[in-house]
Amino acid sequence: MKIFPASKIAEIDSYTIENEPIESIDLMERASSKLFKKILKKFPAPRNCKIFVGPGNNGGDGMAIARMLAEKNYAVEVFIIKVTNQLSNDAEVNLQRLKLIKSVDIYELASIDAMPWLFPEDIVIDAIFGSGLSRPIEGVVLEVIKAINASEASVVAVDIPSGLMGEDNSKNNYQGIVKADLTLSFQFPKLAFLFPENAEYVGEWEVLPIGLHPEIIKQEQTPYKMLNREFVKSLLMPRKKFDHKGTYGHGLLISGSYGKMGAAILASRACLRSGIGLLTSHIPRLGYEIMQTAVPEAMVSIDRSDIIFTEFPDLSQFKAVAIGPGIDKKQNSYCAMINLLKEIKTPMVIDADGINILGEHPELKADLPLGSVFTPHPKEFERLVGKSDDSFTRNNMQRKFAREYGVTLVLKGAYTAIACPEGSVYFNPTGNPGMATAGSGDVLTGIILSLLSQGYSSKVATIIGVYLHGLAGDLASEKVGYEALTASDIIDFLPKAWLKLKK
Ligand SMILES: NC(=O)C1=CN([C@@H]2O[C@H](COP(=O)(O)OP(=O)(O)OC[C@H]3O[C@@H](n4cnc5c(N)ncnc54)[C@H](OP(=O)(O)O)[C@@H]3O)[C@@H](O)[C@H]2O)[C@@H](O)CC1
Numbered sequence: 001m002k003i004f005p006a007s008k009i010a011e012i013d014s015y016t017i018e019n020e021p022i023e024s025i026d027l028m029e030r031a032s033s034k035l036f037k038k039i040l041k042k043f044p045a046p047r048n049c050k051i052f053v054g055p056g057n058n059g060g061d062g063m064a065i066a067r068m069l070a071e072k073n074y075a076v077e078v079f080i081i082k083v084t085n086q087l088s089n090d091a092e093v094n095l096q097r098l099k100l101i102k103s104v105d106i107y108e109l110a111s112i113d114a115m116p117w118l119f120p121e122d123i124v125i126d127a128i129f130g131s132g133l134s135r136p137i138e139g140v141v142l143e144v145i146k147a148i149n150a151s152e153a154s155v156v157a158v159d160i161p162s163g164l165m166g167e168d169n170s171k172n173n174y175q176g177i178v179k180a181d182l183t184l185s186f187q188f189p190k191l192a193f194l195f196p197e198n199a200e201y202v203g204e205w206e207v208l209p210i211g212l213h214p215e216i217i218k219q220e221q222t223p224y225k226m227l228n229r230e231f232v233k234s235l236l237m238p239r240k241k242f243d244h245k246g247t248y249g250h251g252l253l254i255s256g257s258y259g260k261m262g263a264a265i266l267a268s269r270a271c272l273r274s275g276i277g278l279l280t281s282h283i284p285r286l287g288y289e290i291m292q293t294a295v296p297e298a299m300v301s302i303d304r305s306d307i308i309f310t311e312f313p314d315l316s317q318f319k320a321v322a323i324g325p326g327i328d329k330k331q332n333s334y335c336a337m338i339n340l341l342k343e344i345k346t347p348m349v350i351d352a353d354g355i356n357i358l359g360e361h362p363e364l365k366a367d368l369p370l371g372s373v374f375t376p377h378p379k380e381f382e383r384l385v386g387k388s389d390d391s392f393t394r395n396n397m398q399r400k401f402a403r404e405y406g407v408t409l410v411l412k413g414a415y416t417a418i419a420c421p422e423g424s425v426y427f428n429p430t431g432n433p434g435m436a437t438a439g440s441g442d443v444l445t446g447i448i449l450s451l452l453s454q455g456y457s458s459k460v461a462t463i464i465g466v467y468l469h470g471l472a473g474d475l476a477s478e479k480v481g482y483e484a485l486t487a488s489d490i491i492d493f494l495p496k497a498w499l500k501l502k503k
């Protein structure tokens with residue numbers, strides 16, 4: 001699913017109006033009625049609804065929803081916030097329609113003194129500003145938003161919480177953003193919904209299709225996309241009757257150090273559960289018996305060092321390499337990394353201390369092989385790419401890094417972002433807070449190595465891997481909950497995740 005910048009949404013809207021064709025007021029009615037139905041589902045028993053509307057089409061939606069709720073016997077009060085004397089055309093039409101409904105009280109809010117008391121059992125509908133917000137909130141709207149946020153009412157935002165910019169909130173005033181419990185967004189999610197600092201404003205969110213024209217959605221370009229099962233499934237290569245283990249590639253995993261052999265075991269197991277033909281795990285000498293016992297399917301390559309990574313086997317036999325889980329970043333490992341980068345010709349996944357070594361020695365980036373994949377969590381990302389105060393800026397830095405070095409750069413977290421060398425970013429909807437646990441990143445590295453070894457491109461291997469990893473985590477959490485979930489559970493649910501993905 002594409003995620004469009006707010007500025008593009010008006011274009012898509014106009015194209016739909018012209019080419020469906022549909023009158024803009026009817027499109028507003030269609031959109032509002034979708035939202036109204038969702039509200040009815042969420043709040044099936046009539047309650048007091050206080051609807052705050054602004055001067056644009058977001059306000060128009062709010063007034064249409066007010067009419068629909070009143071017709072279902074909800075007690076509705078509408079507060080038109082006076083920011084200008086002029087309503088948009090469609091908002092004005094909806095105001096006139098609303099005035100015909102006797103049961104609805106309509107007020108003008110010209111100052112905060114006229115703000116109604118909001119009770120905990122009220123439903124507040126926030127239709128002040130939508131995708132047309134052009135600057136941070138101030139004046140009376142700011143006061144109204146503060147009062148909404150101070151209340152215990154249930155707050156539903158129409159399209160986007162008022163005050164939140166669709167993408168860049170780096171210069172916004174967060175005091176002037178509605179804290180919604182539920183955001184019902186038209187047709188597309190907004191980029192801002194995917195950023196952690198906005199979570200308490202957006203609340204739970206849902207996208208409601210409103211039938212915008214498919215042709216323009218197909219045509220319009222955007223760098224931002226949200227993964228879904230159909231898309232990820234379409235990337236899978238079928239397995240054929242006469243395939244053999246050679247068909248699915250031989251991968252090399254460099255991982256583990258004294259005290260961190262678990263990372264090597266987890267990554268190896270996840271790799272073997274994701275379709276690879278052959279796996280060689282290169283580990284320090286002391287890990288030999290651990291690996292042979294815990295992962296009998298893996299072949300083992302032993303480092304001359306008992307405790308860390310200092311060398312690697314002949315690379316010619318491998319289709320892909322992964323380095324990082326549990327390796328530590330001692331001087332000798334850094335030297336081995338220099339040699340590895342000089343020799344390697346295959347795609348490579350770089351994780352954990354592999355990333356930290358590159359963060360400390362940025363000159364090594366010049367030797368990255370084509371098709372490298374980085375999988376940092378936010379702290380590792382900062383060491384590799386640099387610091388930033390907000391997610392939009394971080395996302396731009398991520399895209400720039402991916403383009404500049406021709407790599408696939410993952411930023412892990414809720415809505416893991418995958419930046420590709422050609423400039424696009426894919427956000428992943430699978431995964432859950434139960435996965436915020438030691439070793440879950442090692443599992444991801446193993447999965448991506450497996451897919452690269454099977455011949456998937458770096459971009460596709462990363463997309464499938466990230467989606468599948470989150471899906472396995474989701475299936476695991478259904479059985480064990482968030483608190484008890486371990487990285488091993490993610491691996492144990494990989495078989496079910498594969499089946500669900502391919503269904
Ligand atoms: N997706 C779709 O296709 C569909 C979308 N629909 C709906 O349309 C909504 C977008 O509507 P919209 O373009 O009229 O913008 P909206 O946000 O209502 O307000 C703009 C007004 O606010 C003003 N203003 C802005 N910032 C301000 C500030 N800080 N302080 C004060 N004023 C400020 C701005 O003034 P200006 O910036 O020009 O000075 C202008 O007057 C969208 O979110 C969705 O709900 C559906 O109806 C149908 C299908």
Ligand SMILES: Nc1ncnc2c1ncn2[C@@H]1O[C@H](COP(=O)(O)OP(=O)(O)O)[C@@H](O)[C@H]1O
Nearest residue numbers: 377413414431432433435436438439440441442
């Ligand atoms: N709240 C969350 N929602 C979704 N996925 C999460 C969440 N927290 C963590 N994850 C996932 O779990 C993994 C954690 O990776 P990482 O921090 O590298 O763990 P480790 O270093 O312990 O292996 C990432 O893939 C991340 O996307």
Ligand SMILES: [K+]
Nearest residue numbers: 126129160162
């Ligand atoms: K809104």
